[in-house]
Amino acid sequence: MHEQSLFASVPVHQHHELLQQLAGLTAMQPRHCLERRLIFKAYRKPGLAGRIGASQDLQQGDLQRLNKMLNGNMYYTQVVGPVSEADFGPTGPVDQDIHMVGMDDSKPSPSSYDYERQPWKLEFRDIPEAGTRSAVTSRLMSSATLPQGDVVQSMNAWGYHFTTEYVVEGDMFIHNDIAIFLHRVLHYPGGNELNVPRRQLPALKDMTLFEKSGSYVLQAFIIVQDGSNQETMKTASQHLFGLREQLKSAVLLEQADRLSLDTRAK
């Protein structure tokens, strides 16, 4: 599958207005999304790479393919899990003072978040294609549903290290074939000293903004089933250009810098 997208930066003061404009354009209410995103890095398992011996019974083509598979690029990949606001922890210790003495539940009730039942989805994005003549960011993508619960083990088994995690909050709109995602990135308070995904989530208020000004990213994307079909790819980019024209007076949608979307692991 291919993903074609256009991006725009939305300053925080324009956010509310743009939400309304998008709601009017798409004739739907925004769907609020909160997503946990875990980043995994592929690593080369020792002893697998670079072994070319005992290849006499392999055809030349197979050999090349195998080599490519073993020595090819390593990628970062994301594991995405939808969460809701209720999954985040209570607002903090300040609240405890409000609790009246003598009440049984004076302890802060832990949030209902259950890490073991968190659904996950593996999302892979390639580096955007270089040298395309069209003015949209086009990249190879793939996604797959993962088993619920602790995902690190299975990811390790596939050759991926857990690297870090963050949270994305935003609103989703659908305009015909185009999905419009207005979002920003939140970091966990206190950095990522852990080497495993969190089992409890901190309060949503305590999350820190990745972009200090609080500005949002507007991403409009279309997913195309068959990237080799020029006709469909063209239709998709035409649709995106149509949206760009419609939103011209509000935001400027443009192609993203290719190297800033590089997912290759060095």
Next chain:
Amino acid sequence: MADSFTLPLRPIFEQRDHPDTLPVEIAQINNQWGSFREVNEGVLRNKIAEEEEKDGLDEVEESDQDATDLDSTERLEQLYKRRAEITQFAMQAHMETMFALDFVSLLLSKQAPRQAETSMSAFLKQVAPLGSLNAEVVNPPPKPESTSKDISTVSRGWRIQNFNAAANKLLQAASRLETEVASETRYWNEVLAVKDKGWKVSRLPRERQALGVQYGFLEATPVFRDRGLASLRRAEDGALLLDEGLIPSKARYVRVRVIQDGRLSGCSKPTRSTFDGDGTIEDRILQARDTVYEEELFHELVREARAIASFGVTTRQNLIQIPASDDLEILLDLVDTDENALQLQHNISQQGTSLAEGLAHTIRILLAYAHRQNLRRRTLLPPPLTPKTRSIPEHQLIRPALAYIKHMSHVRWLQSLLKDLFGVLQSANLKPPAYTAKVFSTRKQRHASPAPAVETVIGQFLTPLLSTFNGKILTPRGSFSILIHTNLSSPPFGTTFDVSFSMPEYPDFGSPGKLSQREEVEAAITHLLLLDVVFTISSNGSPKSEGEKDQAKGTWEAIYPQHGELLLSPSKSDKRKKMKISLSRHELSIEIYTVCCIDGTGRGTCEHPSYPSAPHTWKSSPFTGSPNQPSLMDFVST
């Protein structure tokens, strides 16, 4: 506004310094008309008549010309003539223009020979040398005083006239602006009133300077969604006009008619009474909205009707015929709201009307539900783009309603069958235990869905319908259950009866399972009850015979329970008696034979009806267990 406008625009009339003296005017009249002495009434009348005649003649001439014009050849001739005239005029004009050009060129050739030469004709160049014509300013001779006075008077008159005209124009413009402002105010007030009522007012997408009101349904089929927008035009006086484009302004609605036994028994009423031309703008918007909804409804109904043609649904250009059940037929058509008035006839029954009304409401609610589903589908993350276009599935409008009608018809049939059969048994004083009927016992989905309650309710209506009948039978520990499934949304279509028995006495008697024909079901249930009766008779004898052995005449033994045959083998006599029971929906009859065979199992050849051979029958009657009829048990034991 005009009152406060005090700027004097018209020129002030002042008295002419010296008006024409009377002698001058008299002299003028004398010149023009002759002496006053010759003027009398007759002369003036003649004059007037003459003038009128002249005008009349002109008109007659014109009309004559029109009449003659009809002749085509003459017209053609005239056309050529006229064309020739026009050409001639044009040639002449051209010639004169060329002369004038030559003249001016020749005149200018004195001053600017190079330039002038280019515009001179070749003939002139040959004939006249360049610069041979000159012009000089000549002092005009001094005009006489009277002429200059005339000129000044005329120019003064002109000025006054122009001032007057300008003033008139300004005042006209002022009053025009005033009415314009008034009508604009009215227009915008009405637009605001429409907006305050909650309608969406926006610019038209194609006509940027016009306002439009959105009354359609965003989730409708694209054709009808786009029609849900009408422009708000302004009439001359500022009144709001709803310009719906090509839509007929007539209000239409989907009429549901119920045909029972071949005649009309019910008809749904229009959802909203019609408005005349003087309805308010709000009314007209509402009417337009309703009409769009009704037309979309009919469009979707036709689409669905074509898809379910296998159920016998037929579509014509403007009519859908649905055979619902037994002798019930439903007709759907799109008609004008005022067409219904003459249809109100005597045949209409209360039940038919309520069925028609119910159906009419059902299909509308289902369309609204389909709209909601469209919204849900639209706001989901779109599937990856493929070259194939997805077809939109037909909405479920007729199918759920039809399923309901069919289901209810089957349930009623089963209820009446059971009632008849149990009535027959009761009349034979068998006291069958009661059964329980659970109509629409569809399992409720327990999982909490995010959909609002109203959608959940309708969603249940769209699931396959299920009714269950459970009951015990005379046989101890025996029971039966009948499940009626009706499903028109997904294969297998239609109604199935799932009949299952539990008879411990006949363990090898399997349940018939899924049946789809009413005859089969009736046969299966009748058979079950026959077995039940047979078993009851055979088991009824045994405890009695044990207790009073001497008196006992023996026990009836079920030899062919499947055929309802029992055998009495009394210990004393050699003659065996055979009883044959038959049960149907209407009666239970018993016949007793004497059989000659030893074992009594031989059939047909050696059976003789016993003396009191008249078969005894019990029929279901409202007076169950009437005293003049012996009960089955009494009859059997005698």
